[in-house]
Amino acid sequence: MKLELRRIHIKDIQFGDKLAVENGVLTVNKEDLIEKLKEDERIKDIKVDIARPGEKVRIIPVKDVIEPRVKIEGAGNGFPGASTKIAQLGDGKVNVLYGAAVVTVGDIVGFQEGVVDMWGEGAKWTPFSKTYNLVVDITPVEGLDPHTHEATVRLAGLKAAEFIGEAGRKVEPDEVLTYEMESNALETKKYPDLPKVLYVEMLISQGLLHDGYIYGVNSQLILPTLIHPNEELDGAVISGNCVAACDKITTYQHQNNSVILDLYAQHGKTINFLGVILTPELTTLEGKFRTCDYTAKLCKTLGADGVIVSEEGYGNPDSDLVMICKRLENAGIKTALITDECSGRDGMSQPLTDTASEAVAVVSTGNVSHVVTLPPADKVIGNAESIATLAGGWDGALLEDGTLMCELNAVIGATSEIGYHNCTVKLY
Amino acid sequence: MxxxxxxxxxxxxxxxxxxxxxxxxxxxxxxxxxxxxxxxxxxxxxxxxxxxxxxxxxxxxxxxxxxxxxxxxxxxxxxxxxxxxxxxxxxxxxxxxxxxxxxxxxxxxxxxxxxxxxxxxxxxxxxxxxxxxxxxxxxxxxxxxxxxxxxxxxxxxxxxxxxxxxxxxxxGYIPQGKRLTVFSDKRGSQRAVEMLLARLNDEPFETELPMPVFDKVNPAEAIKDLSKATIALVTSGGIVPKGNPDRIQSASAQKWGKYDVSEKDALGADYCTIHGGYDPVYANELPDRVAPLDMLKQYEKDGVIGKVYEYFYTTTGTGTSVGNAMKFGKEIGKELKEAGVDGVILTST
Amino acid sequence: MLVSHPLGASIRMLFSPYRSIIVGEKVEEIDVFSVEIIENSIISYKKHMEVRNADWDNKEDYQLIDNELLESTLKSLNSNSCESCI
CATH class of the missing domain: 3.40.50.2300 (Response regulator)
Known part of the structure; x- marks a missing residue:
């Protein structure tokens, strides 16, 4: 498969008459976008706003973040299986509005959290303080059941990204990145001496607000599956996860999966990158045994020498992470795990729920309980009342002037377990 | 100045x-x-x-x-x-x-x-x-x-x-155990790729999340017939004969003691606690609360166990170094094994 | 015998006042794996909740999601022929 990601560097967003990109400035016609999204009769109202890096703006609660793109050559514009007709992804040319992001806001439940601060202390902890964000606030019609509500908001985000992405169709990119990988057999013939590496990507797959989708198929229904890295980079995997702001994999992060990108950079040089295994994190113990056995078996069957395993979430998925690691290590396959930890507010507690002596190589992407102090914002896009939920749980966390103290677990992407962000933990 | x-x-x-x-x-x-x-x-x-x-x-x-x-x-x-x-x-x-x-x-x-x-x-x-x-x-x-x-x-x-x-x-200080979230100059995925490469090339690497290491001890085989077994009583609860004749320390023990209890039905008034790590009132009232010789002797009478071993072993657990604890365990274990003891009740506090 | 994991899949769900757990029929032998999971879950839960309150303000929403997650789990148990024998 050969995929070209052609990045058009976006330096600003503004509202205007015509959807276009000129000299790096993305112009969006607000009314056109709203009209397009309201084609879905389940939507009552849409509000669109802009948040730029450095502005004292807070976006809350964030449901998903999606990168606007357009496929100019090859099958599968939009998100095949999820928002557009099914198509085989992974080949072709994609123009990317690089530096722009569609951020969907609109809580399905009151306890949803996820904050993006575009300036100050909060900005350090989320990668989306550096993107030019088009914030889409979706209000569905009354009386929808929760599943339909979630699907409506999810779909609206994907459609908005597709709609906006069109602006890049005829624009010359600033840089072109090519991702090319043939069959495992051919690649191994090319690089017989390089160690074979697989990436096991775990996805929360437990029910409403805890879902992932692969070509539109809910990941709760799948067995661990081999997928070509190009497919994920091309939009095959999208997020239905609306809990765990700090470590949920947003659709944007699937499209730009940092483990895939970093492994690809080494392919043919230091490793033979065999591909990606998507592994669902299930609730039942039987399910966990099944998926962990299956994942390890896939790795063995493909002849992996080393595997990177990334987790999504915290709590019961820790069991899966440890189980997969144990099985791989005992089969002689070397692992490196990526996970966040929960060492308490003071950093003195046991970091993980489950442990295994086999997990000798672990990257920690941060303590989810680390407390940050966020100054009051000049403007809040979304639901200002959710701020109380963020700070919730202990007295004195929300001050009168609007300063709030919250744990990292409320900040989008702060402790990303696909290693998207650059937090780590040191022992003092 | x-x-x-x-x-x-x-x-x-x-x-x-x-x-x-x-x-x-x-x-x-x-x-x-x-x-x-x-x-x-x-x-x-x-x-x-x-x-x-x-x-x-x-x-x-x-x-x-x-x-x-x-x-x-x-x-x-x-x-x-x-x-x-x-x-x-x-x-x-x-x-x-x-x-x-x-x-x-x-x-x-x-x-x-x-x-x-x-x-x-x-x-x-x-x-x-x-x-x-x-x-x-x-x-x-x-x-x-x-x-x-x-x-x-x-x-x-x-x-x-x-x-x-x-x-x-x-x-140059011993880690306090505080895990602090800081920024790295490399994103997490990059650090994971480098860590895996180091492992694949047998190069040294440092994990960012050390796993706790547990000392696994294989349990001995179960006793087939308790009614014929000799059971010894050992404690780290610091129960000693009144007066602490061997001067066992109340914390950070440097030694253990061994006392003949063959003639006794319980530790009772002849024993007391010198353990510095718990409130001594109830243990001093009845030391068998910590080291239940009375119950063992009763079991012996009732035929539940064969015999209570004639010696009672004791030391203090609190503040005792892992090194010393292992040493005591090996020494006491050796004596008990040589004496043909089948099982041990080991109490701690 | 534990059928579903006691903890939710994210920090946020730990603040929920509700968490439904499915257990199987009583068995004679102790399932060590279940015991370990249960103990670790209790420790993990206490570690978080000792310093904050459960989120009662949003209790209805938590009820909804807990119900949804329970239904999803039950559905997956029914559709797997072996698991429905438990």
Whole structure:
């Protein structure tokens, strides 16, 4: 498969008459976008706003973040299986509005959290303080059941990204990145001496607000599956996860999966990158045994020498992470795990729920309980009342002037377990 | 010239040049001079600081009269009002380490004055105070004094100046166990790829999340017929014959004791507790609460077990180093095995 | 015998006042794996909730999601022929 990601560097967003990109400035016609999204009769109202890096703006609660793109050559514009007709992804040319992001806001439940601060202390902890964000606030019609509500908001985000992405169709990119990988057999013939590496990507797959989708198929229904890295980079995997702001994999992060990108950079040089295994994190113990056995078996069957395993979430998925690691290590396959930890507010507690002596190589992407102090914002896009939920749980966390103290677990992407962000933990 | 910052120093009877084991029971005293390591320490900080005095106390006295000793020491601290307190270094000496740790911790918690000490990483005193006190990492014997003092002095200088301490490996102290989230110059996925590559190429790497290591012991096979088995009673609850004839320590035990209980139906009034780690009232009323000889003897009478082994083994668990605990276990185990004992009831507190 | 994991899949769900757990029929032998999971879950839960309050303000929403997650789990148990024998 050969995929070209052609990045058009976006330096600003503004509202205007015509959807276009000129000299790096993305112009969006607000009314056109709203009209397009309201084609879905389940939507009552849409509000669109802009948040730029450095502005004292807070976006809350964030449901998903999606990168606007357009496929100019090859099958599968939009998100095949999820928002557009099914198509085989992974080949072709994609123009990317690089530096722009569609951020969907609109809580399905009151306890949803996820904050993006575009300036100050909060900005350090989320990668989306550096993107030019088009914030889409979706209000569905009354009386929808929760599943339909979630699907409506999810779909609206994907459609908005597709709609906006069109602006890049005829624009010359600033840089072109090519991702090319043939069959495992051919690649191994090319690089017989390089160690074979697989990436096991775990996805929360437990029910409403805890879902992932692969070509539109809910990941709760799948067995661990081999997928070509190009497919994920091309939009095959999208997020239905609306809990765990700090470590949920947003659709944007699937499209730009940092483990895939970093492994690809080494392919043919230091490793033979065999591909990606998507592994669902299930609730039942039987399910966990099944998926962990299956994942390890896939790795063995493909002849992996080393595997990177990334987790999504915290709590019961820790069991899966440890189980997969144990099985791989005992089969002689070397692992490196990526996970966040929960060492308490003071950093003195046991970091993980489950442990295994086999997990000798672990990257920690941060303590989810680390407390940050966020100054009051000049403007809040979304639901200002959710701020109380963020700070919730202990007295004195929300001050009168609007300063709030919250744990990292409320900040989008702060402790990303696909290693998207650059937090780590040191022992003092 | 700016005033020098004040350091108050604490040492035990040995480093305080009073005497050895024979003087371990001496009461605490305060000398307005630099004694033992305090003298060397003073030299290291003399540019900006000075040691104003040395408190000396016997290790046994401290561990057995904690309240009185603590009161004396805290009073001296309050009176002399130092900027920082230094205790030890205790290297691997258990009782000394416990004293250094508890004193330092109390000063930090009750008087809000920072404290620094020095210990070998296995000293039981480490766990007592590591969250509140910075413990310089030393070797396991006093031969390491020359290396330990400068490390401690450096840490003291930084704390007094309000400077942030670097990582434990940089500054030479034992990690306090605080996991702090910081920014790295590389994103997590990059660090994972590099870590995996290092493993694949058999190169050294450092995990960011060390897993706790548990000492796994394979259990012995189950006893097939209890009614024919000889069962021994062992405890780490510090239950000893009244008078503690073998002088087993109340904390950081250096030895274990073995007592003939073949003629007894219970430990009862002839025994008491010397364990420093729990409220002794109920154990002193009836020591069998901690080491249930009475129940075992009853089982013997009722034929549930074959025989109660004639010797009862005891030591104190609190503050006892892992090294010593393993040593005692092996020694006692060897005796029991040679005597043909089938099983052991081991109680702890 | 534990059928579903006691903890939720994210920090946020730990603040929920509700968490439905499915257990199987009583068995004679103790399932060590279940015991370990249960103990670790209790420790993990206490570690978080000792310093904060459960989120009662949003209790209805938590009820909804807990119900949804329970239904999803039950559905997956029914559709797996072996698991419905438990």
């Amino acid at each position: 700016a005033e020098k910052y004040k350091v108050l120093y604490y040492v035990n009877q040995f480093f305080g040049q009073i005497g050895g084991e024979d003087k371990a029971g001496i009461e605490p005293m305060y000398k307005e001079e630099t004694v033992g390591p305090a003298l060397g320490f003073n030299g290291l900080i003399s540019e900006e600081g000075e040691v104003i005095g040395t408190i000396i106390c016997g290790d046994n006295y401290f561990n057995e009269n904690k309240e009185e000793a603590m009161k004396f020491i805290l009073d001296i601290v309050k009176k002399t009002n130092p900027d920082i307190v230094v205790t030890g270094p205790a290297f691997n000496a258990g009782r000394y380490g416990m004293a250094c740790g508890e004193i330092a911790k109390a000063i930090v918690e009750q008087l809000n004055i920072p404290a620094v000490t020095g210990m070998y990483v296995e000293n039981p005193g480490v766990d007592v105070c590591k969250g509140q006190v910075i413990i310089a990492s030393t070797s396991d014997s006093a031969a390491g004094m020359r290396k330990a003092l400068p490390v401690m002095a450096n840490i003291v200088k930084k704390i007094v100046k309000g400077e942030e301490l670097g990582l434990p490996e940089e500054e």
